[in-house]
Amino acid sequence: MNCVRIHEHGGLDKLIYEEIPTPKIKADEVLVNVKATSLNHIDIWIRQGLPGVKIALPMIPGVDAAGVVAEVGSAVRHVKPGDRVVVAQGISCGHCKFCLNGSDNLCKDYILIGEHRDGADAEFLAIPGRNVLPLSEKISFEQAAAGALVFLTAWQMLVEKAQVQPGDDVLCVGVGSGIGSAAIQIAKLFGARVIATTSSEEKVEKAKEIGADDVVNYKKQSVSEEIRKLTSKKGVEIIIDHVGKSVWDECIRSLTKGGKLVTCGATSGYDAVTDLRYVFYKQLQILGSTMGKKGDLVTILKFFEEGKLKPVIDRMMPLSQIKEAHRILEEGKQFGKIVLIP
Numbered sequence: 001m002n003c004v005r006i007h008e009h010g011g012l013d014k015l016i017y018e019e020i021p022t023p024k025i026k027a028d029e030v031l032v033n034v035k036a037t038s039l040n041h042i043d044i045w046i047r048q049g050l051p052g053v054k055i056a057l058p059m060i061p062g063v064d065a066a067g068v069v070a071e072v073g074s075a076v077r078h079v080k081p082g083d084r085v086v087v088a089q090g091i092s093c094g095h096c097k098f099c100l101n102g103s104d105n106l107c108k109d110y111i112l113i114g115e116h117r118d119g120a121d122a123e124f125l126a127i128p129g130r131n132v133l134p135l136s137e138k139i140s141f142e143q144a145a146a147g148a149l150v151f152l153t154a155w156q157m158l159v160e161k162a163q164v165q166p167g168d169d170v171l172c173v174g175v176g177s178g179i180g181s182a183a184i185q186i187a188k189l190f191g192a193r194v195i196a197t198t199s200s201e202e203k204v205e206k207a208k209e210i211g212a213d214d215v216v217n218y219k220k221q222s223v224s225e226e227i228r229k230l231t232s233k234k235g236v237e238i239i240i241d242h243v244g245k246s247v248w249d250e251c252i253r254s255l256t257k258g259g260k261l262v263t264c265g266a267t268s269g270y271d272a273v274t275d276l277r278y279v280f281y282k283q284l285q286i287l288g289s290t291m292g293k294k295g296d297l298v299t300i301l302k303f304f305e306e307g308k309l310k311p312v313i314d315r316m317m318p319l320s321q322i323k324e325a326h327r328i329l330e331e332g333k334q335f336g337k338i339v340l341i342p
């Protein structure tokens, strides 16, 4: 099969498009013929190498996938060859306290495909049967591959962690990203008012098209001052952030009393400084979040099917153009997701 592999960490030239044998499946696994995959920021970190995280190389990256079941192991009952499926990216032990109470993403053995085992940037993906979910004909492979990880991540941040309520003012940082475009839609679905930040005039219009009520261009305007104006000095109840260091201080200043800042990443740097006076005086909550519960993906797929949540696709490219795709994401040129077709 054709696939992308990383043999050593580094720049774009380390993404090698090559042919390798199709993986063999175990009794509890499914072989998925990948019809679409999509890029996430984690793909860049994995290519570059993460300090303190050991990744066995060579490895196929790619965390999102949708496709058709090609083969099932003898122990797999819920899908059969020919079925359309979407992949739930997180693999956990299945028997610890967290797995049993539905918080599989808190399992100590939790890993992602494309991070600690071969991922989806390939024609075929071997994955545990419990990690494939049936995919309705109403959802395209491209939509499923574009939406699964970012909507699951944004869902946990807004619904589980921040417990968004109708009427809340929600600030979504960095709307051009997949997480940003998912967070705007989920916040609107729950009846919140959404203020988004972005860096370009072109993205301002696109953010409004997918539901943002107000958009702040952080290159031209002070986010905390604009939030003060837009909320009549109150501040926002919830901030959804994945950017980190470069926006952290402005975010802390933009929260209302009792406000919640949910962080799922730090693309601009992790060593942000927090003015603790705001945290205790305003009784703020800073909440960490990563991925989401597998079960929530079932709920999200229902909203995709009904068209109430729509994965935003920036462009589709052949998987063979992986280097160009990484370059576009690294430079932040996209709005929504870059989908790759093997």
Ligand code: ZN
Binding pocket: 092, 093, 094, 095, 096, 097, 098, 099, 107, 108, 109
């Ligand atoms: Zn577990």
